Amino acid sequence: MHNILAGKKILLGISGGIAAYKSADLVRRLKERGAEVRVILTPAAAEFITPLTLQALSGNPVGQSLLDPAAEAAMGHIELAKWADFILVAPASADVIARITHGMANDLLTTCILASSAPLAIAPAMNQQMYKNIATQANLATLISRKIHIFGPNAGEQACGDVGPGRMLEPLQLVDAVIGVLAAPAxxxxxxxxxxxxxxxxxxxxxxxxxxxxxxxxxxxxxxxxxxxxxxxxxxxxxxxxxxxxxxxxxxxxxxxxxxxxxxxxxxxxxxxxxxxxxxxxxxxxxxxxxxxxxxxxxxxxxxxxxxxxxxxxxxxxxxxxxxxxxxxxxxxxxxxxxxxxxxxxxxxxxxxxxxxxxxxxxxxxxxxxxxxxxxxxxxxxxxxxxxxxxxxxxxxxxxxxxxxxxxx
Structure with missing residues (x-):
């Protein structure tokens, strides 16, 4: 079988949430299947997982700031946006889902999403009550209407002790979902x-x-x-x-x-x-x-x-x-x-x-x-x-x- 991910350029956005710890394994799993991976961390995500970990796993520098003078001298956010064959936000917090929905560009991740024509997928991860909230559900419905792919979430026990929908899909499930989107009819x-x-x-x-x-x-x-x-x-x-x-x-x-x-x-x-x-x-x-x-x-x-x-x-x-x-x-x-x-x-x-x-x-x-x-x-x-x-x-x-x-x- 043709390895669909071989040579694909995956831009992985990581937003703030405890599920960010799974993103390290997600990088490894994507790389195993031949993908090239670059990572963007939001400021909140950097509180949960370090750039050094993700740089070591991806083999590429980790983007964090929209206003990084060294990167932006070469219009770094535009370069990243053009580079990507596929953008995956995992975990996607309620906050980042709301900002993507409303077309905001107030950090490196949301700016790259606005500036890219690559397919976009998000993997929601949040407390079950936040996920069920009418505002979050309305945002997700809007994204679906724009042909943005929603991967998950799973349901079950959460880090906060609640039980319900809102758990991020496991790394291998996310890899399978990316493959499903990228697989052309041929x-x-x-x-x-x-x-x-x-x-x-x-x-x-x-x-x-x-x-x-x-x-x-x-x-x-x-x-x-x-x-x-x-x-x-x-x-x-x-x-x-x-x-x-x-x-x-x-x-x-x-x-x-x-x-x-x-x-x-x-x-x-x-x-x-x-x-x-x-x-x-x-x-x-x-x-x-x-x-x-x-x-x-x-x-x-x-x-x-x-x-x-x-x-x-x-x-x-x-x-x-x-x-x-x-x-x-x-x-x-x-x-x-x-x-x-x-x-x-x-x-x-x-x-x-x-x-x-x-x-x-x-x-x-x-x-x-x-x-x-x-x-x-x-x-x-x-x-x-x-x-x-x-x-x-x-x-x-x-x-x-x-x-x-x-x-x-």
Whole structure:
């Protein structure tokens, strides 16, 4: 997949707020993807994070003052405004949102925004009551009417102790959002393609407090959803219980059990072009769920559970007689990876299967790295070890190529 951020010039504006601490990681994440980053700090932001930190991370001087004689000798604010391919304000306080809305130019950041023709996005970050205030909502509505992109906010517990909307999106969510805006139609080949992805584990209850599950963080499935959405796909993510934020532009359906995931998958599959089964679905569930907690007693040295098979989701999707999607499975194996993957590909009638060796603790479950080999009935594609984000991008591109090939034949 083309790296959309490679060589892009991102001007990051940081306004005053506790979320400014996340902006350091945001700079790093943008740089990781090949972007060139320059930073403007408002005076209030400099109370939360230092220019030296951001200069070290960005590799460029940090702009702070509109009236810096050295910079303005060369019309620094105009130079910055012309330099940027994209301007992102993160965090965007209620104050800076109001000043942008009313076209003010009383500091370096707002002046650069007025003087630039680059796309502009803001990531609101403030107390939940400030965010809900009619003035803030009116300002945001005005910015939206001017085609300015609003990223977020998230909801949850805030630094002040309040709970509600107003938390800045996480750095990786912001990176995904920037990619979504910058991706030109030619870089979004999956426009109009409907993709359903399952991710995470399932939990099969034993009693009200215990369950059977699989090791899975959901990171690979979520990375695939992010990559597909960045390429323009209409993505539905069916997720087991994980601690991950929903990728930007993705519709998420939360489930707990394998049977719930099966029902949602079959509902979505008939309206999907591509179905990717990345979830670590429990193969078995308890035959009889205990209505009360099973007590451990002195004369009870063991516990026998009768298990029954769960529905095979990926095989059921692949067996659809009408409106069958291009079906991609995953095989997490600890031995004979290629042999077992090929068997699964044939037995379940899949178009592709993505196999990885989870016996290596540095790869697969809960790690940031993975390595996958993809098998079709006629070919093999090795995608070497890399971050799950990079691997997902390569894998989505490969799946789309094979999907297109299948359609032609």
């Amino acid at each position: 870089q979004q080949p999956l426009q109009g393609v409907k993709v359903t992805i399952t991710a995470g584990p399932t939990r099969e209850a034993i009693d009200p407090v215990r369950y059977i599950s699989n090791h899975s963080s959901g990171k690979m499935g979520y990375a695939l959803a992010t990559a597909a959405a960045a390429l323009g796909a209409d993505v539905t993510l069916i997720s087991g219980p994980v601690q991950l934020a929903t990728p930007t532009g993705v519709t998420r359906i939360d489930v707990t059990t394998a049977e719930q995931m099966y029902v949602s998958s079959m509902q979505q599959a008939s309206n999907s072009d591509i179905f990717i089964g990345c979830a670590a679905v429990a193969d078995f569930r308890v035959a009889a769920l205990a209505s009360q907690k099973i007590k451990k007693t002195a004369d009870n040295d063991g516990l026998t559970l009768q298990l029954v098979k769960n529905p095979d989701i990926i095989a059921s999707v692949a067996a659809m007689s009408a409106q069958r999607p291009f079906t991609v499975g995953f095989a997490a194996e600890t031995e004979k990876v290629a042999e077992y993957a090929r068997q699964k590909l044939q037995k379940k009638n899949l178009n592709l299967i993505c196999a990885n060796d989870v016996s290596d603790p540095a790869l697969g479950f809960n790690s940031e790295q993975n390595a996958i080999t993809v098998y079709s009935t006629t070919a093999e594609f090795a995608l070497g070890q890399r971050s799950k984000t990079d691997l997902a991008q390569a894998l989505i591109s490969l799946i789309y190529e094979q999907y297109q090939h299948e359609k032609k034949h």
